[in-house]
Amino acid sequence: MTQTNTSISQLNGHESKAEAPKIPVLSLEEGYAYFEGSVVPMSEAKVSVATHALHYGTACFEGIRGYWNDTHQQLYLLKLREHYERMANSWNVLRMHPKETVDDLCRITVELVRKHGYRQDVYVRPLTYKAARTIKLTLSSLEDAVAIYTFAMGNYVDIEAGLKVCTSSWRRANSNAMPVRAKVTGAYINSSLAVDDANAAGFDEAILLTHDGTVSEGSSCNLFILRNGKLATPALSEDILEGVTRNTLIDLIHTEFGMTVEERRIDRTELYASEEIFLCGTGVQVSPVSSVDHRQVGSGKPGPITMKLQELYLAACRGENEKYRDWVTPVY
Secondary structure (H helix, E strand, O other): OOOOOOOHHHHOOOOOOOOOOOOOOOOOOOOEEEEOOEEEEHHHOOOOOOEHHHHHOOEEEOOEEEEEEOOOOEEEEEOHHHHHHHHHHHHHHOOOOOOOOHHHHHHHHHHHHHHHOOOOOEEEEEEEEEOOEOOOOOOOOOOEEEEEEEEEOOOOOOOOOOEEEEEOOOOOOOOOOOOOOOOEHHHHHHHHHHHHHHHHOOOOEEEEEOOOOEEEEEOOOEEEEEEOOEEEEEOHHHOOOOOHHHHHHHHHHHHHHOOOOEEEOOEHHHHHOOOEEEEEEOOOEEEEEEEEOOEEOOOOOOOHHHHHHHHHHHHHHOOOOHHHHHHEEEOO
16 A cells, blocks of 8 residues: 555545435433443432532543444444553643543453454543632642543544535634643533534635744644645744644655645635645544635645545544554454
């Protein structure tokens, strides 16, 4: 499957075969969760209305996907350790000291997913939160707790047709006002406002700009553009969350295409002059963009580089490429 210095003309014949988008619907009466140090029925994983994290957004989280491979009869968790290592960095920002280590959480997650017996793609949501019942505005000296739950989930955006996106009137939170490199729950009101307005205006997703007016990221995903045959993505200095998928794709692009991704400032108008744009993240995976602010991107259809990258990425996620087997953790 290795591709080196792949040309656009070589990719034009690719056709994606992704499944139709599905919106996850959760039931608190189904499945199990890790809660207060043990695995319990999901219906018992509840917090008090007085919990600090509920009032002030003092929690951090991750999103981890698991991919079912029917041929292998195996479920693979993608970049499990990398996600928990990032969550540990988020703990540090919020002055958290949970009793569970990264090793503990990797083991607990595999056991929790295995207990469900899934034979389909899944999503895992770990959460570390200030569990104290208090309304005091503080981070220090509060009890920290970890919860993990999981559910079946396929694609929740259309990764085939191309997304219609807009630039949001809401600016990305500045790193001097909010710890944007930590995946903190309270910060996601910024994303919720942006994507809700975008959806109300008929768009699939929003792109947030920095306070300087340059491109930052999507509402909950990173962004790449192809211009003049070169791939670029906003630099870490652009108030982005340093995405696990983003870093993975930078490496994959170098290995498979022989291309180096430029990490730099991207102006809003560069979006309108791009040959291809795609969003990436645990949720959106690798999702092509067909238009920005009602302006067609390239041909208006998913681009060949994007779709070939999507194919390579998803094959690796399902354990189909031995070169990338260290990306995944088998459940069974």
